[in-house]
Amino acid sequence: LYSISTSLNKIVMLLVTLVYGLWLDADNYIFIYVFPVMAVLGIGSVYLLTTMHFPEEKPLTIRKTIFQSVIQSGKNMYCILKENVAYRHFEIGFMLYGFAFMFTMPILFIYFYDELNLNYFSVAFYRNAYNIIAIIILPYFGKLMGKTDPRIFGILTYASLGLYIFFLGLTSYLPFYTDFMSIRLYYSLIGFVIFHGVFAASMVLLWNIGSSYFCSVEEAGTYQSLHLSLVGIRALFAPLFGIFFYELFGFNATFGLSIIFVILSIYAMLWSHRRIPISINTSAKAENC
Template sequence: MFLKLTQKLSLSEKYTFKLHLGYSSIEGFIAGVLALNEFVFIKSMKGSEIQLSILFQFSVIVYIFLVFFNEFLRNYPNKKQLLKITGIVTRVPLLLLFFFPHDQVTLLQHPEYHYLFLFIILIYYFALPVVSPLINLQLKSNYRHENFGKLYGYATSVNKILMLLTTFIYGLMLDADNFAFTYIFPVTGLLGMVSIFMLANIPTPSQGSSLERVTFLKSIQQSIRSMNVIIKNNKPYRHFEWGFMFYGFAFMSTVTIITIYFDKVLHLNYSSVAFYKNMYNILAILMLPFLGKLLGKIDPRKFAVLTFFSIFLYIFFMMMTTFFRWHISVMGIQIYAMLIGYLLAQSFFSSSMPLLFNIGSAYFCRNEEAGDYQSVHLFLTSVRSFFAPVLGVLFYQIYGFTITFVIGMGFVVIAMGIMIWSYKNDTLKIIKNE
């Protein structure tokens, strides 16, 4: 099927896909390392629960800067150069982790290392407000509509394969040496620069003839005005973002709690955590090509309902592990019966959400608007990241795990209701890239 598809690609699509695939492959390795990042912070570095929630926030809170960057990205004349500078500035600091201490006693005596780690990871994630809108613009402009979801799905499948291999090997390394991250992260930084340099070579359409010389305040005003026009004038997209806001609160308020739950309640080791992450990613890889095609055929809001229902299920099965603790141990890996349901639901979520989150907004707009729409989507993601992770930890500290999980499921139900109501009442005209 894949070979048949590639034979029908234009020269531009083939060139773009080659670079896109290379970028996704390297990012798969990096994602495999970052998959255990929160667990490393709480288990090896003994960071606090609030610090853990802040660590998760960094991956999305940086999108708040899109209110400053949106007009800048739109008009910057040399986006290739911008991507390369971004790659260097945000990846080089990871090399500093090589000099971190290799024992918990020193880390606990010098908490400044926790804050330095958080700062380095924050700098790393500062690439996202630049890279995410631009890659959406690049792919939407270089792939035809009928190939967009399929090619993105294939590239994401490769990304997932490399991620799970990396997570598995990295988990074994961490069980052997809890401080293996001190030499893995510098390698990650070097590879991260290579991946962004590959991305920079994908042709990017110009959105402005020149970089306008405007004041900083005016740039912010233009960004806010542009985002407001999109939300105000595109009703289906507005509903899409409403639904994402409620889903996002549920996800962000529980993802950190699940990490704490693995450590404090189930007492899982690195290999066990890596096992669960790898198992649902293996199933996700098998689903991705199918789901990539499905997203290209149905309303993205219908696709969102399926995706949101999967997170409802995986939170539910995680919660039920509190009441049904039966498990077996295989070669040091603890396999809980209730977490099998969690794995199945998480596998669907892990295959559908990358598609919906990264390219879902592109189905609501013209090709040249894809970057702007994704900027709005990412900005709103950052807004909820300011409070959702910390509130999740506070809910857990006040009410415990079960009530926190129930609150999360309640918000998911609201998100599904918004999407169902929207696509029944407001039709969406899919704009194709002919």
Template sequence: MLLKGEFTPEEKRTFNLHLGYSLIEGVILGVLALNEFVFIKSLHGSNYQLGVLFQFSMVVFLFLFFINEFIKRYQNKKKLLRLTGIATRGPLFLLLFFPATDHTLLGTSVFHYLFLLIFFIYYFGNTVIYPLINLFLKNNYRHEKFGSLYSYATSVNKIVMLIATFLYGLLLDIDHHAYRYIFPFVAVLGVISVFLLSLIHFEEEVTERVRSFSDSVKRSAKTMMTILRGNKPYFHFEGGFMLYGFSFMITVTVITIFFDRALNLNYSSVAFYKNAYNILAIILLPFTGKLLGRIDPRKFAVITFGSLMLFILFVMLTEFFPVHYAVAGIDIYLMLTLAYLFYGIFAATMALLWFIGSAYFCKPGEAGDYQSVHLFLTAARALFAPLLGVFFYELAGFTFTFSLAIVSLLASIILMVWSYSKDRSGKDFNSNVIADQ
């Protein structure tokens, strides 16, 4: 694709490869958007197994300390990228050999555990692939061009994802076991997309490591503790995120169960709601991006946590006020529609807060360390929260689980308001934080 404006030949070549990767990944992410619903509706996985499936997507970040150091020390990073692509995307091809009958799937848990293992391997690959993507792009895009090129590729990725989710949902309504031949196709696409990335020009920096591998990992852990102890505003921010994350993770699996057991939604309906909130998020992102640039991230977090709280509230109310109508095979619930309007706001704000919120609490050179702390804490709560949500649901039902999440989100909002009000000046927030370090 030809770029308009002043771009270097290397930037154009890199962007074409980056865009190709984004297009292919859009298809893959569109398929994965329905993965948990496929697991419970088509494969008849148990509630706890469903919790583990979501858990795997987050808990892999616990290995970041080790993987980041491993990546730094690995000399041929292009080769590492290709090997990771084959090793972690290739196993998806095994789903071709899964049985196509409900009777067989209900009679044994072997295929459920194999499904979980395949996707643990897939998600583990992201811990290597995502850091290398950023590394390759940062080495080829100039700083002033990085944002525009990256955002354009991301926008294309989102549009393709929406189309893929919609078409996959329609296909699954025709054949509940369509995942058997879709995922082998996804496996091939996944390997191709990673190989495209490996074609991006990258010059290895040969550096001599003074510290041993174990010493470097220990130093990273020590840095994390120093950050949390020494930067109180950031500590409060992550405390709010722990309360939010607990709420999100105990409900994400339970909501999937709710869609299947309480509302009996088909695949097209689930795809409709997921696409609706994503479209709203895409529309709102330019506005939320400007807002985050003007206000303290803790004030911004109040909007994020509050919109998720209202989403969960209206999902809960759907059980008590199940007013709905069918349009072209899609069940449109009034309360669920309101819920996903708020989820669109949540998605548009969390997309920014989760990835760059930490950077507001530190000096530019420390952003990587702060984001590593953020990712590690995300993985830490993923160790228990998803399965705890299933436990609460099986113990006391949907309403109790959703109410618990709402209370936790309310606590996170109160913490953010208290932390912000404790600072003397919101206007000088960034400079005050840096000065205190």
């Protein structure tokens, strides 16, 4: 169900991206009107989430201050990483992947516009093309993840990231293209589109529900909050480092650095899967550490 709902989300995103690209080519300042509308729609989506009904649990009596709760939460997170070895390895692999992803994301559109001379509509086309692939394969990947160790599923995800970065950088060395209407079609970007589609379909599942495979249902929220905290930690400096590295060494050196981190993340997942089984028999509590 999650994969199907995500496919519907991507269909809407596909249509909006296409129309928005056309608008930007016609008027570079159309975002002045679009952004406020997006803000209102975002608030509306949050309101719709609040109207969803779910089984209510007995209210908890909070006996700690906010500061004490934060300290206790930190202790619980540390304990989870210490006691749940398989999950710790999963997050190490995710951290290495995250560096690779965040190194390239800030410079991706600079590369499109400055290096490949693409217009807004062409960029929208490439984004839509890989999203179409993601929409088609998301339901299959949802079933696949349901019966696969998330570390093995992570290898598929990370490898697709590395391959789409590879084909992206390859375009600098094989800059052959065909202009069709307002779209510039680079031949080497076909590989980028295919593997980016695989990455988009698999990462949305791994990122959102991968942590829940390492714990009981009751602990899923805690594990996901730990996962998001680690995302926030690397987001503090990884994108800035990517821009700094690009300014010093250029596009392809940054892409190469990202691929090295992808290879390390794949090795971490493979090593962990071969040696450490997933175990959710006992909870990792801070007081037990």
